[in-house]
Amino acid sequence: MNLNIAFFGTSDRATPLLEALNGDPQLNLKLVVTKTDRKMGRHQKLKPTQVKEWAEKHNIAKFELKNQRDFQKKEKALLRELSKQRIDLIIVADFGFMVPETLIQTYKGKIINVHFSLLPKYRGANPVQAAIINGDKETGITFILMEEGLDSGPILHQIKHPLTKKETTGMLYKELFDLAAKRLPETVKKYANQELTPQQQDDSKAEIYYSPSHPKSTYIYKEDAKINWNETPQQIEQKIRAFNPWPIAWTTLEALEHNEKLEDLALREGVDASLRVKIFSAEVVEKEMAEAGSKKSKLIPKTIQVAGKKKTSWENFKNGYAKK
RNA sequence: CGCGGGGUGGAGGAGCGGUACCUCGUCAGGCUCAUAAUCUGAAGACCCCGGUUCGAAUCCGGGCCCCGCAA
Numbered sequence: 007m008n009l010n011i012a013f014f015g016t017s018d019r020a021t022p023l024l025e026a027l028n029g030d031p032q033l034n035l036k037l038v039v040t041k042t043d044r045k046m047g048r049h050q051k052l053k054p055t056q057v058k059e060w061a062e063k064h065n066i067a068k069f070e071l072k073n074q075r076d077f078q079k080k081e082k083a084l085l086r087e088l089s090k091q092r093i094d095l096i097i098v099a100d101f102g103f104m105v106p107e108t109l110i111q112t113y114k115g116k117i118i119n120v121h122f123s124l125l126p127k128y129r130g131a132n133p134v135q136a137a138i139i140n141g142d143k144e145t146g147i148t149f150i151l152m153e154e155g156l157d158s159g160p161i162l163h164q165i166k167h168p169l170t171k172k173e174t175t176g177m178l179y180k181e182l183f184d185l186a187a188k189r190l191p192e193t194v195k196k197y198a199n200q201e202l203t204p205q206q207q208d209d210s211k212a213e214i215y216y217s218p219s220h221p222k223s224t225y226i227y228k229e230d231a232k233i234n235w236n237e238t239p240q241q242i243e244q245k246i247r248a249f250n251p252w253p254i255a256w257t258t259l260e261a262l263e264h265n266e267k268l269e270d271l272a273l274r275e276g277v278d279a280s281l282r283v284k285i286f287s288a289e290v291v292e293k294e295m296a297e298a299g300s301k302k303s304k305l306i307p308k309t310i311q312v313a314g315k316k317k318t319s320w321e322n323f324k325n326g327y328a329k330k
Numbered sequence: 331c332g333c334g335g336g337g338u339g340g341a342g343g344a345g346c347g348g349u350a351c352c353u354c355g356u357c358a359g360g361c362u363c364a365u366a367a368u369c370u371g372a373a374g375a376c377c378c379c380g381g382u383u384c385g386a387a388u389c390c391g392g393g394c395c396c397c398g399c400a401a
Contacts, residue, residue: 046401050332228400274352276344281335282398313398314335318342325353326343 009094009198012037017100018056019179022187023120027097028064030191035066036091039084041102042070067091074103081106088113095194098152099186102131110154117152118194122182124148124164126212129157130224134175134182136215138248141240144168145178147186149193151204156224158212160204163193174250174287226253233257239267239290239305246288254284259312259327267305272329282313 011033013024027035038061046053054062061068069084071077085108088096096113098105099120110117123133125148130136137145146166153159165185173181196202216222219229231249233242233256246255260279262271273279286309292301311317312327 044401045332048332048397048400050401274344284398311397314396315342315398316336316396321354322342325341325355328353330353 007032007195007198008034009194010034010036010092011194012039012088012091012093012096013057014039014096014098014101014103014105015057016041016055016102017179017183019183020057020099021060022183023097023099023190024057024060024064026187026190027194028066030195032195033191036093037067037069037087039069039071039101042072071103077103078106081109085109085112095198097190097194099183105152107154110152114153115151118162118197119150119152119157119159120186120190121148121150121157122146122179122186124166125150125157125161126207126209129212129214130216132215132217132224132226134178135226135248137169138173138175138178139215139241139244141171141244142169145182147182147189149190150207156214158207158209160206162197162202162204163189165189172247174247176251228253231255233261233285235261235265235267239303242267242305243288243290246285250286254286256282256284259283269304269306271324273327274329277327284311284313286310286317 011027027033040055040057043052043054096117124146128136144166148164149162151159217227217230219227231253249255259281263273285307288305288307290303291306293304307320310323
């Protein structure tokens with residue numbers, strides 16, 4: 007058996023998958039489809055995605071897309087390229103684009119989507135974040151066949167992964183990508199040998215986590231990372247982990263002052279209370295209340311960063327900013 | 331050259347033309363059965379190079395580094 011494979015992906019964490027595909031003697035990675043270079047970073051420099059860099063380094067043909075509209079426009083060209091390369095199977099992982107209909111239909115049953123949740127739970131673009139935000143005990147990976155609906159295709163293989171309630175999105179993505187890379191080649195080959203029977207998803211159990219700021223979208227937005235102090239310390243802490251490494255949960259200095267959810271803090275005079283503060287990590291602590299013997303949970307930040315300053319610990323931050 | 335903020339003792343911050351201050355830490359000593367508690371004392375700093383000035387951490391020019399927005 008010898009299969010020609012195309013990989014659709016944009017995530018910088020996708021290299022383990024590329025390595026796994028490329029390293030299997032029965033699989034020929036022939037084409038990589040990814041995003042065009044983007045203006046990135048502090049000086050708006052044009053930078054290629056890591057998927058593209060990897061493809062160039064390994065001398066594998068690449069096909070670049072600027073945005074969704076560009077994808078529609080180039081769909082025919084891509085179809086030609088796919089047939090020219092005699093692609094048997096397409097692997098899609100953390101792609102960031104909706105695959106156009108014609109392509110899905112043309113390659114029906116030949117597109118495998120690597121999705122980072124236990125489908126039908128958390129369909130959409132933010133499955134990893136959603137599992138952390140909801141404080142789930144486990145999540146995982148699902149290999150599905152792509153069809154028109156949003157992550158709704160039949161399941162080929164599913165792998166569970168326990169959660170420790172400590173992981174950030176960045177850490178969990180890495181773990182899941184590594185896990186996916188380990189299982190991807192054999193899953194692909196088994197499917198090609200018809201050893202796997204696709205199982206329909208139970209649509210009645212489907213869950214989708216929508217962006218609070220954009221209720222029709224499953225992407226994460228910067229606004230979502232603004233801390234809502236009406237939530238419980240646990241919820242806030244889960245979001246802090248979910249929004250790391252991007253966009254990073256944030257609030258303002260004035261929101262920290264005399265905040266019920268935190269230990270009491272008064273800012274020293276002269277500091278600009280409107281400055282933004284990023285909270286990279288925090289923990290929830292149960293505190294005995296003075297009387298009554300009741301307990302109340304408090305959020306204790308651990309690593310924070312005031313706009314324009316360096317990342318620092320909560321203790322150091324208090325030494326500099328709190329009134330004594 | 332996308333917009334903006336900043337580099338002050340070991341850490342985090344004030345000061346923004348004229349004796350360098352605060353919180354934490356460190357060291358010595360006191361008080362303690364004892365201490366991460368408390369008291370007294372001490373060491374230790376203005377990123378680099380030029381310029382303006384009687385005088386610069388503070389103003390100007392250049393360099394290196396860090397960060398927020400934006401993606």
